[in-house]
Amino acid sequence: MTDDWLRHNRENWDDRVGVHAAGDFYDLPGFRAGADHLRPFEAGELGDVTGRSLLHLQCHMGQDTLSWARRGARVTGLDFSAEAVSTARALAADIGVADRARFVVSDVYEAESALGGERFDIVYTGLGALVWLPDVTRWARVAASLVAEGGVLYLVEFHPFTEVLDEAGESVVTDYFLTGGETYDFPYSYTGGAELTRTVQVQWHHTLGEIVTALARTGLVIELLTEHDFTMWPRFPALERSGEREFRFPAGQPRVPLMFSLRARRPA
Numbered sequence: 613m614t615d616d617w618l619r620h621n622r623e624n625w626d627d628r629v630g631v632h633a634a635g636d637f638y639d640l641p642g643f644r645a646g647a648d649h650l651r652p653f654e655a656g657e658l659g660d661v662t663g664r665s666l667l668h669l670q671c672h673m674g675q676d677t678l679s680w681a682r683r684g685a686r687v688t689g690l691d692f693s694a695e696a697v698s699t700a701r702a703l704a705a706d707i708g709v710a711d712r713a714r715f716v717v718s719d720v721y722e723a724e725s726a727l728g729g730e731r732f733d734i735v736y737t738g739l740g741a742l743v744w745l746p747d748v749t750r751w752a753r754v755a756a757s758l759v760a761e762g763g764v765l766y767l768v769e770f771h772p773f774t775e776v777l778d779e780a781g782e783s784v785v786t787d788y789f790l791t792g793g794e795t796y797d798f799p800y801s802y803t804g805g806a807e808l809t810r811t812v813q814v815q816w817h818h819t820l821g822e823i824v825t826a827l828a829r830t831g832l833v834i835e836l837l838t839e840h841d842f843t844m845w846p847r848f849p850a851l852e853r854s855g856e857r858e859f860r861f862p863a864g865q866p867r868v869p870l871m872f873s874l875r876a877r878r879p880a
């Protein structure tokens with residue numbers, strides 16, 4: 613089954629787009645009305661993006677990409693789902709930033725040729741991106757190759773530790789060092805909503821060490837690695853909402869990292 617991972621995952625993601633666009637989780641009407649889609653720490657860690665070229669790998673419907681465009685970046689979003697890219701293009705027009713936003717359909721591993729050798733001040737990705745990729749070393753090479761001299765790669769991801777916990781978020785039930793793809797057949801997306809038609813998906817677990825080492829070996833210089841004690845959705849029942857889109861363990865309960873962010877620079 614994992615041999616067909618690219619086809620299965622692309623079909624599954626094509627199916628999810630209509631469900632996501634119609635649902636509350638991604639809240640497209642709110643986004644069109646001006647809602648910011650980025651996490652509060654991101655602008656601080658990345659700095660001013662005005663006038664800078666920003667490539668968002670695995671951009672989905674483009675809300676994060678376009679949130680950077682709203683802050684003044686010239687953005688390119690890339691995703692292998694033609695449905696996602698078409699929704700993102702429409703969204704860019706709806707919010708009036710189509711002049712500084714373009715979207716490209718491509719497998720992330722083929723991004724260099726899809727983008728014609730262009731390099732970017734900022735390569736941005738994450739939040740449910742790496743689990744869809746079998747080879748994190750290959751991903752790191754591609755992502756790093758797209759960073760211009762003096763530019764940065766900024767990765768914000770769900771912490772791999774969260775994948776070893778049970779549904780309650782209380783016990784370790786899965787091997788952190790698991791390797792190999794896992795095939796799932798599940799009729800719904802994580803957002804809920806209508807049933808999907810193409811339900812097979814393949815995911816991979818990558819440890820924090822693997823990800824950081826893969827990036828360090830590309831020659832990028834790692835400038836920060838932050839582990840966050842909150843996430844963006846009620847991943848475990850015990851998490852409490854503590855901000856508009858922040859969910860944390862209750863006071864007094866031991867915490868584990870729920871997200872991480874990493875900034876790495878190509879020396880000028």
Ligand SMILES: C[S@@+](CC[C@H](N)C(=O)[O-])C[C@H]1O[C@@H](n2cnc3c(N)ncnc32)[C@H](O)[C@@H]1O
Nearest residue numbers: 625670671672691692693719720738739740744
């Ligand atoms: C969970 S979403 C990322 C969401 C994004 N961070 C956001 O908040 O909008 C994962 C995205 O990765 C894309 N994707 C998965 N595998 C891919 C691949 N091999 N190449 C390009 N895009 C891929 C999917 O189409 C989907 O849009």
